[in-house]
Amino acid sequence: MRNDPRSHGLWERSAPPAPPTTGLTGDIVADAVVIGAGFTGLSAALHLAEAGASVVVLEGVEIGFGGSGRNVGLVNAGMWVMPDDLPGELGEVYGSRLLHLLGEAPSVVFELVEKHGIPCEIERSGTLHCAVGAKGWSELQERARQWQARGAPVLLLGAEETARKVGTDAYAGSLLDLRAGTIQPLAYARGLAAAAIRAGARIFTSSPVMDAQEDGSGWRVRTGAGSVRAKWVVVATNAYTLQVWPQIRAELVHLPYFNLATKPLSDHLQKTILPERQGVWDTKEILSSFRFDRQGRLVFGSVGALRGPGRSIHPNWGRRALKRLFPQLGDVEFEFEWYGSIGMTGNSLPKFRRLGRNVVSFSGYNGRGIAPGTTFGRTLARLILGEISEADLPLPLTEPEPVRYRAVREAYYEIGAQIAHAAASRF
Structure with missing residues (x-):
């Protein structure tokens, strides 16, 4: 995307084409406008449209451009926080509610894939x-x-x-x-978009939101070439939030994460590594993750950005780390390299925000965006449709809390990962 092979790498090469879309021109009206065509926004749009609501999605770049199209593709249950710690963080009601919802979240993804026939290389082996x-x-x-x-x-x-x-x-x-598994994440996002369009949603790409103002009984959301008037606004931009609703960006620390993909391995090598095709991540503070794609490429990732010194440090580390894990691989070369940003919160839990009258958002998935984003999008649709109230949501409404020294922390993560991987490569 944007002629940058390091933005989406393998996933852009192997995903089916996105459904045809255009930029927004002119003024239109809908029941709800969704900002962001990632997992949360597309799930919200799909479920709203299936219920008969008129919904418009505005995406600044392309479908799945943000973290939804860049992540490693692990469909996990729960969050990083230990299950017993959630009631302490959120209270007994919300803690138990969130545990149940996120425990069932992978099944929501898998059911949508099956229902809509989404070709996204699904693996359900855990x-x-x-x-x-x-x-x-x-x-x-x-x-x-x-x-x-x-x-x-x-x-x-x-x-x-x-x-x-x-x-x-x-x-x-x-x-x-x-409960868990893996998918091709960009293919899944594009499949959600196609299903939403079939259900009646209108999706406009290359249409970044410039402004949002209350307009009578609803909102007028403007892009550079048009606008949408709607009663409800869903803000689903997460770590890729730009100038509108800056309070979301202010409370998220960006953690860079990269992925490297080998060329397809031989049948023999594939039988010696992850023969049951589970996705893997480890318990290190600077963690690593790996899984296979459907063509037999080993996708290996860790914390870090593939820019500046990181463009050479992280792939060099990846070659040595894979060789230590799997000596049978020998010297590997990577066919694809890409990276993006994870939105991290202070307590490692997502946040529910009311950003104005009938303006709602979930953000801060802390590297667990596929299953939570999908199920939270469905939850926002149910809220807008009146099927549930705000009191029924899986997270309490809390005030945004800007992160202190956010820029310093983000630089620390990026530079710290470079130092750690450079040092590890020497041994």
Whole structure:
């Protein structure tokens, strides 16, 4: 996208074409206008349109341009926060409500894929959270205990079983979550858009929002060449929020994350690495993740931006890290390299915001955007349709809290990842 191979990499090359769209021109009217064509916005638009509401989506660039089209494609349940900690963070009612909703969120994704026939390389064999050392193993034991106490289908695997499933003896154990899986994320976003259009939604791309003002009983949302008048506004821009609604950007710390994809591996090598096709991430502070795509490419990622010194540091680290994990690979070359930004919040939980009368938003997915974004989009649609009230939402309404020293923290993450990966590459 935008003639930049490092924005969406492999996913742009292998995804089916996006449905045809144009930029917005002129003034139109709808029941709701959705800002952002990522998982949250497209899910909201789809569910609104299916219920008979008139809905317009305004996307500044292209469908799936933000984190929705760049992430590694792990469809996970829950968030980073330990299950037992959620009631302490949100209170018993919201904590229990959010746990249930996010525990079921991957199934919402998979059901939409099946219902609408979305070709997105779906794999439903679960995900593996892999323990690095004794500390990581202790963390996974506690996480397993808490999820299992709630009846979740998660299995704690020892080092030997983990080695059989992953293809390396680098880990002390793992947590297999059978609710989860992987998808091709940009293909999924484009498929949601196509389904929303079939249901009656209107999607306009290359239409960045310049301004939003109350206009009588609703809102007038303006782009450079047109406007939409609507009673409801859904702000679904998350980490890619620009000048409008700056309070969202102010409370999100951008964490850069990159992905590298090998050329398709031989059938023999594919049988020795992730033979059951789970997606993987580890317990390191600067974590790594990996999974296969449908063509047999190994997609490997970590924290960092592929710009400046990072353009060489991170791929060099990736080659050495893969060789340490899987010596059978030998020296690997990467066919694709790309990166984007994750919106991180202070407590590692998403936020619900009312940004004005009938202006609502969920943001801050902390690297867990696919399943939560999809289910939160559906939740916003239900709110607008009157099927639920604000009191029924999975998160409480709280005031935005700008992050102190946000720019410093973002620079620290980017430079710190470069230093860590440069140092690791020397050993």
